[in-house]
Amino acid sequence: MKRKIESLGRGSGKIIYSTNDCEDILSLSKAETLELFKSSGVVLFRGFGITPTYMESFSEKLNFRCTKNFSKESIDSFDFVNLVEEGMDAIPAHAEHASFSVIRPDVIWFGCKTPVQGGETLFWDGVQIWNEMSKNTKQLFIEKKVKMSIDNVPWNELNEWILGGETLEDCKQSLDNLADNFEGFSYHINEDSTILVQDITSAVVKTKNSNQDAFCNFVWVSHERGNEIFEDGSKLPEEVADELQKLYDKFAEEIPWQAGDLVMIDNSRFMHGRREFKDNRRLIYTLTSNLSLH
Ligand SMILES: [Fe+2]
Structure with missing residues (x-):
């Protein structure tokens, strides 16, 4: 039976x-899944009844190495799968960990x-945002680097999740x-x-x-935080803030969630965020991964 693949939103995204x-x-x-992911950048898998365990196994099957995320509460025994950001507020466009690149x-x-x-989880194509940006604003972001930071991270969590050491000295x-090794x-x-x-x-x-x-970064979250x-x-x-606001409003795409859906997003091209909600039963979980070296 031929598999149905449709467009997800108005851009390159796909639903399989x-x-x-x-x-x-x-x-x-x-091979086919990776090809689809590379060409579209956002793929929604529908009708597969995904659970956190399946999400991990599927990511590994595609040769991605799961990474731990110190900023979110984990829900699996390996600490890879996390609940998304707490609260019910809207979350502005950002690439994951772009402030700790x-x-x-x-x-x-x-x-x-x-x-x-x-x-709804939202996504934005950073290539499209960049292409649609005015010449002056582009020039500003070409000429000036941005300074992104995260503060008050417990050193033991940095060790546990990312660095691998045991003491504050190891962390340092x-x-x-x-x-x-990394300029900036x-x-x-x-x-x-x-x-x-x-x-x-x-x-x-x-x-x-x-x-x-x-244009795939943490700028809009930083701006909204003042x-x-x-x-x-x-x-x-x-x-510039007015222009960016208009671009984010115009090019926001929605994931129309159904239970059991899975979405895979290229974090070097697409930013994500969410709309606010009032119903605390919403349960979305998340995982980050890198291309495996093996
Ligand atoms: Fe995020």
């Missing part, structure tokens, strides 16, 4: 359907157990290594031994699968 009610997602062809994952996955009215050594990366240990991690980087990145320029944006300490000029 199971051929029957009990098809195992692990039976999908690895040395650990930016290649792929972010979302699985849906319980969809509710509202609370690993961070020194990162600072030596720096850190500061706060008085209470939590850590500020800072990254000075370009807001425009090359996509991993198509080598195109993409933070400084650029390396010189300046914030987004008002006219």
Whole structure:
């Protein structure tokens, strides 16, 4: 039976359907799935009855190595699958861990157990946002690097999730290594031994699968938090913020969740976020992964 594949939204995204009610997602062809992912950047798998365990197994089947996420509560025995951001507020467009770009994952996955009215997961094609941006705004982001940071990260969590050491000294050594090897990366240990991690980087990145320029970053979340944006300490000029707001409004795409859906997003090209919701039964879980070296 021929498999049904449809467009997801107005861009390159795709929905791939199971051929029957009990098809195992692990039976999908690895080569064809990866090809579809590389060309579309967002793939929704529907009708496969995905659970957190399946999400992990499928990611591994495609040769992605799951990564741990220190910022979210985990729900599986390996600590790979997490609940999404707490609360019911809208979350602005961002690429996952783009404020800590040395650990930016290649792929972010979302699985849906319980969809509710509202609370749609949103996504934006960073290539499209960049292409539609005015010449002046593009020039600004080409000329000025952005300064993204996350603060108050407990050092033991950094060790446990990312760095692999046991003591604060191990943590410091690993961070020194990162600072030596990644231009723009720096850190500061706060008085209470939590850590500020800072990254000075370009807001425009090359996509991993198509080598195109993409506006795929953490800028909009930082702006909404009232933070400084650029390396010189300046914030987004008002006219630039207005332009970005219009672009994000115009090009937002929605994932119309059904229970058992799985979505795979290229984190080097697409940003994600969500709409606000009122129903606390919503249950979406997430996983990040990198292309495996094996
Ligand atoms: Fe996120």
